[in-house]
Amino acid sequence: MPGTPLETLRTVFGYHAFRPHQEEIIAGVIRGEDSFVLMPTGGGKSLCYQIPALHRPGVALVVSPLISLMKDQVDALQANGVRAEFYNSSLAEREAQRVLARLHQGGLDLLYVAPERLMGESFLERLKDIPISLFAIDEAHCVSQWGHDFRPDYVQLGRLRELFPRVPLLALTATADSQTRTDIIRRLGLTRATCHVTGFDRPNIRYTVVDKQKPFNQLQTFLAGRPPEDAGIVYALSRKRVEEVAGRLAAAGIAAAPYHAGLGDGERSRVQEAFQRDELRVVVATVAFGMGIDKPNVRFVVHYDLPKNIESYYQETGRAGRDGLPAEALLLFGYGDIAVARGLIENGGNPEQNRIELQKLNAMVGFAEAVTCRRRVLLGYFSESLGEDCGNCDVCLDPPERFDATEEAQKALSCVYRVGQRFGMGHVIDVLRGSRSQRLLQLGHDRLSTYGIGRELSSEVWGGVLRQLVHLGYLEQDLASYGVLKLTATARPLLRGEERLDLARPREKPVAPVKPPRRAAGNIAYDDGLFQSLRSLRKELADAAGVPPFVIFGDATLIEMAAFRPTDPEALLRINGVGNHKLGRYGGAFLEVLRGHGGAVPGKER
Secondary structure: OOOOHHHHHHHHHOOOOOOOOHHHHHHHHHOOOOEEEEOOOOOOOOHHHHHHHOOOOOEEEEEOOOHHHHHHHHHHHHHOOOOEEEEOOOOOHHHHHHHHHHHHOOOOOEEEEOHHHHOOHHHHHHHOOOOEEEEEEOOHHHHOOOOOOOOHHHHHHHHHHHHOOOOOEEEEEOOOOHHHHHHHHHHOOOOOOEEEEOOOOOOOEEEEEEEOOOHHHHHHHHHHOOOOOOEEEEEOOOHHHHHHHHHHHHHOOOOEEEEOOOOOHHHHHHHHHHHHOOOOOEEEEOOOOOOOOOOOOEEEEEEOOOOOOHHHHHHHHOOOOOOOOOEEEEEEEOHHHHHHHHHHHHOOOOHHHHHHHHHHHHHHHHHHHOOOOHHHHHHHHOOOOOOOOOOOEHHHHOOOOEEEOHHHHHHHHHHHHHOOOOOOHHHHHHHHOOOOOHHHHHOOHHHOOOOOOOOOOOHHHHHHHHHHHHHOOOEEEEOOOOOEEEEOOOHHHHHOOOOOOEEEOOOOOOOOOOOOOOOOHHHOOOOHHHHHHHHHHHHHHHHHHOOOHHHHOOHHHHHHHHHHOOOOHHHHHOOOOOOHHHHHHHHHHHHHHHHHOOOOOOOOOO
């Protein structure tokens, strides 16, 4: 494609500026460099390979783990006039042959393919005669056993670097801690890759945790406080719970449906399509639902049960607000959930994997119990720091009471030091509280100076103190090594009595769900009546084309239209998300609605 990547961004995709890091990544791929890209959901990962695919000769092969995700992404590319197809087991024989014919004729810019299909010997043989512009491996954490969603089919992708040494390879993920990152790079042979870690923060998502009391009533109250057009996902751990919650929501008059692996393929596809097409407000699902969702206007994610690890929580909450507009993540947290999650993990067959997963569960509990800024805790898990409290989580919006915890912190830090920085939280608490456990006595830790110096506080309180010390950076917790606690350099002044530390008291009552965040991005004032009219037109056009509404235009694009009310094609092109192809295909219909609402707003221009 002629022109610059920025011109492609504007004319094909309808956006006027790159997001942070995109331009640098795209330029490297166009030059033929390998790249590892860790970017939050909604950060614009897809453009990092879609634009290079239009600037390099040949076809880009995009590896994606889920059939439904491929279809949505191909629909969206085709709506922008890009020559894209997918090739997977869902295609009938005639359709599969048509796609392969286009591939051999040089009629494709991008082909989405499942890993097992790509790495089949017959397909690899076929690729020998086809110019390939790049390989893009989406959801790359699936290649790592350290990742929370390991898929054996992904391991074979490690052969690509050896089979196609001159073709640039991108690995992309939104969710990988440092160990998973290292493992991905090793397994895919990306030793010369440029690494782009753009951060994990999703500032538009508000994180809220409430004590689980009457969970269904709490869910109903949460939904009642949101606009009726807001769609979202409710995650639960068991199929039985999913069916029960979905049934009760439907009985209460809410358009809801269950989704789990026990349903037939046809029913799962029906639910997913209805949700994508804005015909369902709520999908109640096990973790089987989500990776295949490319719906940008999910406004909320509710965890009815505790996720087993922070990676899953981060990825599942990341389904919300991918359009950049305000969204909410609500977690209902009950201590009974910890035992259930622990039981699910311990039923696994691999003791080493179980140990890792139990440590990750402990970190998830630490997030749920946090009395410091939740975003700090979440980002801290991924070794990322936040300069200041976020102001967009329940802890920041309704801060807990604080107390002078200097003495308690000194006792806890001293105890970590006295046990040799070789034990986890449970053992440190046992020493502080003077436990007579057999293991503690065998180790001789009843003779330490810190033994029993914290008897006056409960295990729960000491757990809260230690977790806050981890969140605040005074301690680090090695999850790969039994959750061992170690002092950081930050702890020294506190231990020497050179500084005071205030900590938060744990909450004893649930925090009420916060009010729904404002919809408009950047506080743009817009006409809600016009926005609803534009949504109705979008739905009508989407149904006629057989695609989800967001493929026509996203909510953020409609909000800009409702705010700036363009009345001619040139002005409409200035709206983010309107490219040349969509202007030609849909511009007339949208301009007709916009003109019918009184035309451009004086003094407001995009």
